[in-house]
Amino acid sequence: MQSATLTLTDQDRMTLTSWTRASTVSAGHVERAAIVLACADGTGTSETARRLGVSRPTVIKWRDRFAEHGVAGLDDEPRSGRPKRVDDAAIIAATLDPPPERLGVTHWSTRLLAARLGIGDATVARAWRRYHVQPWRRETFKFSTDPQLEAKVRDVVGLYLDPPEKAIVLCVDEKSQIQALDRTAPILPLRPGLPERATHDYKRNGTTNLFAALEVATGKVTDRCYERHGKAEFLAFLEQVARAYPRRRLCVVLDNYHTHKHPDVERWLAKRKRVTLHFTPTSGSWLNLVEVFFGIITRQAIRRGTFASVPELVGAIRTFIDGWNERCHPFAWTKTADEILPHATRQRSSDAGH
DSSP, rough: OOOOOOOOHHHHHHHHHHOOOOOSSSSHHHHHHHHHHHHHOOOOOOHHHHHOOOOOOHHHHHHHHHHGGGGGGSSSSOOOOOSSSSHHHHHHHHHHSSGGGGOOSOOOHHHHHHHHTOOOOOHHHHHHHHOOTTOOOOOOOOOOTTTTHHHHHHHHHHHHHHHOTEEEEEEEEEEEEEEEEEEOOOBOOBTTTOHHHHHHHHEEEEEEEEEEETTTTTOOOOEESSSSHHHHHHHHHHHHHHSTTOOEEEEEEEOGGGGGOOOOHHHHHTTTTTEEEEEOOOTTTGTTTHHHHHHHIIIIIIIOOOOOSSHHHHHHHHHHHHHHHHHHOOOOOOOHHHHHHHHHHHHOHHHSSS
């Protein structure tokens, strides 16, 4: 039996027509609007179902809902469902408590916590995402115990933010024991839809030690690779750096590695008054900007490289640094010593005077 034709106001027709054309309206609402418009145009139930690829009960449902409630009747009705048994606050509170010792685990997983609370693991996962709780992650920290911490921080940061007039600030360090690793099979190159792929296992072909001096004002790097990284190699590299900047005052930032303070180094410095060493605090090598460069060369040239020999590795390092020096840029330090120091020392856990 043919159903009665729906009657639409101009406003309802305009609204429903806009739904069928809008890209931001849900697919369900687009389908319901199309059903109502077809029925309003006199199309029968069966024909409407055939044209739109839906069932007859679906057509009847949304036709009748519109006839009774208008456009508002095309929205989803609230679902009753099972009420929420554990709120997010309880989930987060349970997450922050360590698991019982009998479980033998160091931190909660979604399934373990869900089983303990009697809820679904997806519910736990949603609460963790909502409150940015990540029990599986751990970050490290270390406070400097250097008695001259403040003086050294102010000294190094002062060089970065306000270098002495006509002086060149250089950050020097060595990246030791860089391995020449070769994969046991050729690397499969990048393809559309597939990342570059490499074998899990590899062959070690020796190591090298990269010494680098980063010029803060330009980003230019002076480098040298050695088989070892002792006092003799450090002195030879200092000599190379001094020759690279003739007749210029050099302020060299470096860490507290014992070879940097060797008596032979001190004698070398005594003969070259234009070179002064500025040491970062103990456990404060993050103040040395050359560490940033070491991170860059590791990510872009070493970690994913394959090297059949140490000379091949050294050649790759040399090629990268040559290219780097052609496109280098200044390394800008932005934090003042006053901003850094409160975060570089262990804070008192209580303000009580005992």
